[in-house]
Amino acid sequence: MYWQRIKSSAAYYSFTHNRVAMVSALVVFIICALSALAPIIAPYDPWDLTQFDIMDSEIPPIGAEQADERFMLGTDAMGRDMLSTILYGTGISILIGVFATLLQAFIGITVGLFAGYFGGRLDSFLMRVADVQLSFTTLMVAIVILAVFQATVGLDFYEDYAILVIVLVIGVAEWPQYARTVRACVLAEKEKEYVDAARVIGLKPLQIIYRHILPNTFSPLLVISTVQVANAIITEAALSFLGLGMPVTKPSLGSLIRNGFEFIFSGSWWITAFPSLILIILILSLNLLGDWLRDLLNPKMYSND
């Protein structure tokens, strides 16, 4: 029944006739699947200090001289297997990207719905707050908060809660994107007669907002969500590259790139190159997917009525 509905939808048709969309969806799926299965398929556990040996440090990937067949993509300066570390690190990056986006969406959608529906002073106030938030760049907010946080609680404590803190910081810094999109949508939707009909029935404003208006704002949200996940992953990578993100013991893609960066001039290019490659492929695929979604949901090309 549902499969039938999906199969006959315009989205399915567009998807199966768009090679770029299919390939990027496949790439995103593979990367997500591999990183989710990391504990099973990774040859080593990069978070377990007992599993690596400093004597194995900076072994090049297979194909180069002095390669070691135990380490397909080589090892980093501490002797960690790059393949395992990348698998685990990608997982962390995606996790942060997704949860930070969920947090952004939660704050942004709530603010946008209320600002748009109730209008007036509440709208002006919330949107000025959003403007203020946007006038600070995400990176700046994140750097300040993370630096202060690291300094106050100490590195040991920070390492345990790094994911949570980064999700919070990126989530709070980027919510205005959602708030603005949702507000614009609500302003258009609330003038439509089905909202009047709901009011005539006597529904409470909250019921109207969540039951009737929110479902009609999903299309643009879907588009910005893919882009926002990509943005959050990049922001996390940038923070980690600056030494403010994930700690070396539980590296994300960004921290791996940073770790390798110190050794790139001594010839150990693989420590930086492989995580960078994965990051680029992941972000590119997510953005291409977002482009396809945007084209698909563009009312001028395809009416969702």
Add this chain to the structure above:
Amino acid sequence: MNQTDNNLVAIENLFKEFVISGSFLDEITFEKGKLIRKRETVKAVNGVNMNIAQGEALCVVGESGCGKTTIGRLVMGLLQPTRGSIHYAGQRIDDLSRDQLIPYRRKMQMIFQNPYASLNPRKTVNYTLSEPVAYHFPELNKSERAEKVAEVMESVGISPKWGDRFPHEFSGGQRQRISIARALTVDPEFIVADEPISALDVSIQAQVLNLLMDAQEQRKLTYLFITHDLSVVEHFGTRVAVMYLGTLCEFGETKKVFSQPKHPYTKALLSAIPKIRTTESKHIKLNGEVPTPINLPSGCVFHGRCPHATDICKQQIPELDSSDSTHRVACHAIAEGRI
């Protein structure tokens, strides 16, 4: 109003102004060395008195922008009147809060103009129709609710089998039937129909109109029917209210108004109905355009275009005369016996 005994809805001296000058800061201007606060408003409804008797179909007609839709929305509580009052079955309802209005929501429903916008595109027909039932009849269980919805769907000619479909799977006429069904699910007594057929094909208009008339007969409904289609009024309405620029110019039984229109505007309006088999053109042509409702003309709002206008028309706002309660008209010229 003389027929207070069987009045279901009474509208008294109703005014509605929409502020268009923006926020407080936008309103302040500097003029002749003084700071002045200038407030610009659209005067959509200006002192309308109207009563709707139990069981009748009162039609409100007028051209675009004359305030007929605004009256419908004011009656339904979708808008707050600037001044004046609305009574439903003797109870004042225009100053009630949302919670206090809930018992009236069950008695008063609305049918909207655009069938493409009045149904939530993300909700199935079943959801759209069972939501009001669940809200107003919480005592019904799930199967009783489904039964009620199916019964209403049947009565408007939509098969209950289609309940799982989404609005975009229906035609405009079918959607309007669903829209009517939504209004009927709560067993209302009074329905405001805001141009319910003007967005439909001519062939479908008659069907939907008949559906509305059948529903009126079976359920003893009272209608406030807003339209600009005069042939519909002749067919459908027991009484008709002719509006021009937010004021009522003629109000009476449909037959009387159509056979002997009194107000110069009504005469011009009725002469504009296309007729088959007329050789001579009897159109009354009005000069100029409808003035802007932002700066209303003084006196009678029609005086600038009226062939019978005199000085009193420019100064004094005419009242509906009460000599004949079945056919009332607001015109100085008629009151003075000039026409």
